Amino acid sequence: MATLAIATSELTKSYGGARAVDGIELEVPEGAVYGFLGPNGAGKSTTMKMVLGLVRPTAGEVEVLGERMDRRNRLAVLAHVGSLIESPSCYRHLTARENLDIVRRLKGLPDESIDEALETVGLAGTGRKLAGQFSLGMRQRLGLAAALLGNPRLVLLDEPTNGLDPEGIHEMRELIRGLPRTHGTTVLVSSHLLSEVEQMADHVGIISQGRMAWQGTLEALRARARRQLAFRTTDDRRAAALLGASDQGGWLLAPFADDEAVASSSLALAREGIGVVRIEERSEGLEDIFLALTEGRGL
């Protein structure tokens, strides 16, 4: 089993009587881009804040980079972690360099680390321009630069593409996807957009109403997609009875079968004088799986 960069056990947060996060067992493998997916208000940010120790869990434990986090070792563990939670931290009256210098001095890094981080996010040429004059995309990149300062082993990014234009989203996605390769960084990135996670993550955790609905590799999630055969025939009513299929929108949907079984089915229909007009193989998209999981329908 791969080493885990983040492992939580029964992580729970209650506000009043309501459980915002309910017994989450997050497992983020080292070197992965882990997409933390869920609808707005599902508990993604609260979970990430608990991982960082910014919110106190009601119950449960957090292990980061192999260390069980508590009040005493929290800062020592987080010295190897970068984060961008909810919105980018950005002093608008300071330049990009001055902003990063604050984080650099807190992390005890050399001056050159600022140049490296600015170069990585494409803000090297901003000079004396104040962050208040930056576009939202530039501020988001500045936030990411702060998170990446000193090449941390783990980065937590909460909806990093929020408010970015399509080009900015593309750049951010490419940057995040490349982090394990270029910097050896593990990334936990949250999003409410499946398409976004699909394009940058190799592991996925789906959270719904505070509970972890599913987690594993993206491939494993795809493999869980339900496959079916769709038939159109000259007599759907009789064919449905013969195949044990259901009629949905003019198509008969039957469980997926191998080539031999499909051939037998079509011969059986022919013997009954039913002509087969079309046979299609259908599989659920990730969106269907995501909706099934987040709406509690299961797979």
Added chain:
Amino acid sequence: MVAVALEFAKLRRRNVWSLCLGAAALCVAWMASDAARAAQGAADGTSALLYMAPIVNSIVMTLFAAVVSSRACEVDHEAQALKELLCLQRAGTVFAAKLACSLVLIAAAVALETVGLDALASYKGFADRPGAVGLAAFAACQIGPAFAVAALVQAVALRWENQFASLAVGLGLSLTGLFSLFFPPAVQRLVPSGYFGLLSCVRMDWDPVARTTSFYSVPFPWGDAALLAAMCAALVAVSAWWFSRKEL
């Protein structure tokens, strides 16, 4: 020290030093308007200024302390930076660094005011100019209450993003501090800004028949100084604990 230096780095271009200069200038100008009525070379001219200073400071320095401590917290709220900072620093360190930053600014403003007061006394040729020790004691007695105000305002400013609350507390302390000067010491002791008056060593007698005032000195009120120190310690401890409990 690094944490305090960082607080000043964050306050770059936020005009805190101009505010510092402005607060001191306002205090001196206020006292100068009073000194203008005093005769050149008056025997009790400086005593009159030292008597007036706590009244002026209970308004101006209280507001200044509230503004700088609020501004030191506002920069982080505005930048949404506390989530990032608290992953790199302990909440207690952030709190202490901000308070130390406010203290430096308060001390600078009071030092400027003290220098201005002495310059004013020198210009008017007042005979009762205090020495360096007397001026230092005066400055310390102005810094103490302003620090207590800063600690209280900072607790509110860090807890809530909207700085209206912290500035309202500052304004309230300024007004109650001023009004408390007209109440018995027991009432003054309840308000941090009331200590501007309590720690003053200059008292005044008003002769209604002769319609004259006379100033005299009293021993330094160590009891009130100790009370203020205890109040500061309690305020800092409770405020820091309150901030450390904050969830982001």
